[in-house]
Amino acid sequence: MQIVTTGVAGTMESSDIIIRIEPNDQEGIELSIDSSVMQQFGKQIEKVIRKTLFDLGVTSAVVSAVDKGALDCTIAARVSTAAYRASERTDYVWNGGVN
Amino acid sequence: MPRLRRSMLFVPGNNPGMIRDAHIYGSDSIMFDLEDSVSINEKDAARYLVYKALTSLKYGKKELVVRINALDTRLGIDDLEAMVRAQPHVIRLPKTETAKDVIDCEREIARIEAEIGLPVGTTKMMAAIESAQGVLNAYEIAKSSSRLIGIALGAEDYVTDLKTTRSPEGVELLFARSMIVNAARAAGIAALDTVYSDVNNEAGFRAEAELIKKLGFDGKSVINPRQIQPLHDIFNPTEKDIAKAKAIMAAIAEAEARGSGVASLNGKMIDKPIVERAKYMLERAAATSIPIEEV
Amino acid sequence: MEFELNKIPHLSEITAIHGAFNELAIPAKAHESLAERQRNSKKLLSSIEEAIKYVGLKDGMTISFHHHFRNGDYVINMVMDVIAKMGFKGLTLAASSLTDIHEPLIEHIKNGVIKHIETSGLRGKLAEAVSHGLMDFPIIFRSHGGRAAAIETGELHIDIAFLGAPSCDPYGNANGYNRDDENGSCCGSLGYAKLDAVKADKCVIITDHLVSFPNAPFGIPESHVDCVVKVESVGDPKGIMSGATRYTKNPKELLIAKTAADVIEASGYFNDGFSMQMGSGGASLATARFLREKMINKNIKARFALGGITGQIVEMHEEGLVQKILDVQSFDLVAANSLKNNRFHQQIDASYYASYVNRGAAVNQLDFVILSALEIDTDFNINVLTGSDGVIRGAIGGHPDTAAGASLSVVVAPLLRGRIPTIVGKVNTVVTPGCTVDVVVTDQGVAVNPRRPEIKERLEAAGIPVFTIDQLRARAERIVGVPEPIQYEDRVVGVVMYRDNSVIDVIRQVKEID
Numbered sequence: 010m011q012i013v014t015t016g017v018a019g020t021m022e023s024s025d026i027i028i029r030i031e032p033n034d035q036e037g038i039e040l041s042i043d044s045s046v047m048q049q050f051g052k053q054i055e056k057v058i059r060k061t062l063f064d065l066g067v068t069s070a071v072v073s074a075v076d077k078g079a080l081d082c083t084i085a086a087r088v089s090t091a092a093y094r095a096s097e098r099t100d101y102v103w104n105g106g107v108n
Numbered sequence: 109m110p111r112l113r114r115s116m117l118f119v120p121g122n123n124p125g126m127i128r129d130a131h132i133y134g135s136d137s138i139m140f141d142l143e144d145s146v147s148i149n150e151k152d153a154a155r156y157l158v159y160k161a162l163t164s165l166k167y168g169k170k171e172l173v174v175r176i177n178a179l180d181t182r183l184g185i186d187d188l189e190a191m192v193r194a195q196p197h198v199i200r201l202p203k204t205e206t207a208k209d210v211i212d213c214e215r216e217i218a219r220i221e222a223e224i225g226l227p228v229g230t231t232k233m234m235a236a237i238e239s240a241q242g243v244l245n246a247y248e249i250a251k252s253s254s255r256l257i258g259i260a261l262g263a264e265d266y267v268t269d270l271k272t273t274r275s276p277e278g279v280e281l282l283f284a285r286s287m288i289v290n291a292a293r294a295a296g297i298a299a300l301d302t303v304y305s306d307v308n309n310e311a312g313f314r315a316e317a318e319l320i321k322k323l324g325f326d327g328k329s330v331i332n333p334r335q336i337q338p339l340h341d342i343f344n345p346t347e348k349d350i351a352k353a354k355a356i357m358a359a360i361a362e363a364e365a366r367g368s369g370v371a372s373l374n375g376k377m378i379d380k381p382i383v384e385r386a387k388y389m390l391e392r393a394a395a396t397s398i399p400i401e402e403v
Numbered sequence: 404m405e406f407e408l409n410k411i412p413h414l415s416e417i418t419a420i421h422g423a424f425n426e427l428a429i430p431a432k433a434h435e436s437l438a439e440r441q442r443n444s445k446k447l448l449s450s451i452e453e454a455i456k457y458v459g460l461k462d463g464m465t466i467s468f469h470h471h472f473r474n475g476d477y478v479i480n481m482v483m484d485v486i487a488k489m490g491f492k493g494l495t496l497a498a499s500s501l502t503d504i505h506e507p508l509i510e511h512i513k514n515g516v517i518k519h520i521e522t523s524g525l526r527g528k529l530a531e532a533v534s535h536g537l538m539d540f541p542i543i544f545r546s547h548g549g550r551a552a553a554i555e556t557g558e559l560h561i562d563i564a565f566l567g568a569p570s571c572d573p574y575g576n577a578n579g580y581n582r583d584d585e586n587g588s589c590c591g592s593l594g595y596a597k598l599d600a601v602k603a604d605k606c607v608i609i610t611d612h613l614v615s616f617p618n619a620p621f622g623i624p625e626s627h628v629d630c631v632v633k634v635e636s637v638g639d640p641k642g643i644m645s646g647a648t649r650y651t652k653n654p655k656e657l658l659i660a661k662t663a664a665d666v667i668e669a670s671g672y673f674n675d676g677f678s679m680q681m682g683s684g685g686a687s688l689a690t691a692r693f694l695r696e697k698m699i700n701k702n703i704k705a706r707f708a709l710g711g712i713t714g715q716i717v718e719m720h721e722e723g724l725v726q727k728i729l730d731v732q733s734f735d736l737v738a739a740n741s742l743k744n745n746r747f748h749q750q751i752d753a754s755y756y757a758s759y760v761n762r763g764a765a766v767n768q769l770d771f772v773i774l775s776a777l778e779i780d781t782d783f784n785i786n787v788l789t790g791s792d793g794v795i796r797g798a799i800g801g802h803p804d805t806a807a808g809a810s811l812s813v814v815v816a817p818l819l820r821g822r823i824p825t826i827v828g829k830v831n832t833v834v835t836p837g838c839t840v841d842v843v844v845t846d847q848g849v850a851v852n853p854r855r856p857e858i859k860e861r862l863e864a865a866g867i868p869v870f871t872i873d874q875l876r877a878r879a880e881r882i883v884g885v886p887e888p889i890q891y892e893d894r895v896v897g898v899v900m901y902r903d904n905s906v907i908d909v910i911r912q913v914k915e916i917d
Contacts, residue, residue: 020122051887078821078822078823101155101186103189103190103194132847
């Protein structure tokens with residue numbers, strides 16, 4: 010998935026996370042995280058963001074996250090939404106749950 | 109055991125905090141909303157959020173419902189593509205005007221079920237009736253699909269369509285409510301009432317809940333968790349109701365034991381409808397007393 | 404007068420006989436009118452500086468303050484600024500509690516004016532700075548009862564108490580309200596100041612509202628007061644107290660409160676003539692509302708309510724549902740006005756409230772108490788002092804005192820705060836030991852301490868599902884995941900005392916993360 014513009018998803022509400030995805034000049038994910046639960050869940054948040062991007066096929070992007078205690082499923086949803094917005098695509102793939 | 113549908117808690121589809129906590133308030137059903145509570149620019153975000161929540165969080169034995177956007181735009185189809193895969197128990201179709209709306213939606217659901225190898229018919233449906241035309245077609249809608257578990261009134265759009273407004277007494281909704289509860293009963297499915305939006309008016313809410321219970325509804329949608337307990341208090345059989353129902357069933361058993369077809373209680377003959385009501389009462393009482401399940 | 408003192412038998416055994424009367428030794432009698440006397444009161448000093456000189460503050464002394472002005476308090480900062488300007492160093496500041504508004508203390512600590520702090524709690528920037536290693540000398544945290552006991556035994560010796568008062572007369576009769584007029588600020592009870600006034604070597608009252616003698620009823624009598632200073636303002640009324648504590652509308656807090664009330668009803672302690680205390684916090688206070696309904700339905704009345712008092716308790720008192728109120732701290736204006744106007748609303752001091760060394764404390768008469776928690780661990784230990792990140796952000800208050808005193812202690816908390824589980828394997832800081840905690844009520848289930856099997860039986864008999872505390876912890880972790888433990892330095896920045904002034908835990912400096 011090619012990041013062509015800036016895509017933002019999420020809110021500043023408690024239990025939410027704002028994900029901002031922008032094009033990166035070079036290959037790789039440049040990730041910054043600011044979280045109210047950094048000490049307890051910082052590594053987990055990074056893991057979920059990177060895995061979600063990998064599953065979507067995003068290999069080059071500048072990603073920033075401002076987290077207010079979002080659950081893993083919320084992080085994955087916001088990353089996916091931001092990635093589709095940043096790639097200006099709507100060909101969503103739903104492959105969780107039943108298969 | 110009949111499934112209770114006293115309360116259906118509305119949860120805005122783009123609110124992670126509410127989605128996470130939706131199961132704690134003891135409502136019988138949870139309805140995740142992708143439609144009116146989500147702004148047009150956030151439809152994709154809400155769809156993703158509800159999809160991820162349904163496929164990763166546990167909600168115990170609660171009946172899970174997703175209200176999708178109407179199928180007249182691309183949004184509705186996108187919602188279905190995601191939600192049939194996420195597998196809530198029920199897809200709620202908004203603004204249902206005719207039986208055809210239900211059948212069109214059902215066709216899409218069946219297609220997606222087939223695509224993912226799910227037995228066709230797994231996904232249940234509920235139709236919300238929110239217009240004058242929908243009310244007049246209530247019975248046709250109610251029996252349009254075997255997937256339908258119930259029909260519901262959506263009052264805000266309906267009163268706008270009627271060119272009136274909602275009143276505390278709800279007289280403007282009497283016809284629609286009567287039509288919907290009749291249609292649902294004739295089709296053998298549930299009848300569910302609209303929301304009461306003034307969350308701080310507990311007395312008004314109680315009055316409306318009393319009214320719809322009398323009309324025959326199974327329950328009501330709620331927009332604030334604070335409305336759940338009062339609603340259940342009204343819908344739950346009282347100890348007096350239960351004692352009476354038990355007495356009726358005992359009288360029947362006693363009559364059968366002595367080989368008599370005629371039972372009576374306190375000098376009054378017990379006829380068939382009385383027995384049926386007593387049975388229904390006891391079933392409801394049993395369903396009500398189920399303790400909170402381990403989520 | 405014809406007598407010879409030394410010839411009267413046994414009189415030599417009486418020590419309080421100071422020789423024969425001598426007219427010349429009697430001081431001149433005052434002839435002024437009451438009004439003139441008050442104008443000329445030598446106790447009334449013109450400035451805080453003058454008062455500090457008068458009471459003889461020295462380097463290294465212990466000074467005390469109360470926290471009845473909460474986040475509206477001007478007194479501590481005002482007095483400390485003068486003390487700093489006068490050049491004193493190495494003081495111990497023993498406050499009943501400290502809050503966000505006391506951030507300026509950071510400078511006084513850095514400059515060596517304050518060497519050590521004792522308090523019930525710490526919040527805001529000051530708390531953060533302490534957690535990050537501001538002070539060499541660890542802060543001593545005591546419960547309200549533990550502080551009272553330490554003062555009573557003399558282990559916490561107060562040299563000078565600087566006590567703010569919303570009303571005072573020129574002779575030092577001080578109170579948190581006054582019955583003369585409606586002017587001035589108002590804080591209701593002066594419960595945490597009363598004992599300091601009695602036990603400190605010197606006591607300075609700082610007021611912004613002088614009324615004429617006698618300011619009766621008084622919380623602090625002139626007999627304990629050395630001098631009085633009138634200042635422009637002792638605090639911001641808006642920060643001192645709100646008009647009325649409103650019941651929460653948060654559905655989760657209401658759910659917890661309703662469950663807590665159901666638990667109380669089924670516990671065996673909800674009988675006519677019961678006694679109760681509600682801790683601060685939305686869910687804890689809201690429990691009163693659900694109990695009220697149950698009291699009306701069952702025609703049950705409470706003998707007394709204790710503690711920090713809110714308008715909700717007052718309302719129940721005025722309805723006849725709560726016969727008496729014992730008030731160590733008034734939480735809102737409704738409570739303060741009730742103390743002023745209701746004859747069965749009694750002001751009490753910190754010792755009477757919760758000390759373990761006096762001859763009787765009110766907490767020991769409690770049937771039940773509803774308390775809040777930041778963290779609860781699977782041994783039922785409670786933390787109300789440090790946040791999930793290990794940083795100090797709370798106060799012990801009367802938590803361990805009431806949990807130990809009440810026959811039934813019920814701790815209410817949400818299972819999760821954002822992504823942080825409330826129920827954990829080990830609390831960051833033990834404040835109240837699990838052996839005094841009986842029931843934990845969350846929005847997602849109730850757990851009963853295995854030490855109280857009879858309570859579990861009663862709850863289950865009433866149809867309230869009871870889980871083990873481990874089940875609740877597992878449920879929390881299933882939703883949010885398992886948090887990684889907080890990283891600390893070895894250095895101890897706070898020492899947490901139990902109510903008997905034994906050390907129950909320590910707080911360490913948090914590790915800096917980039």
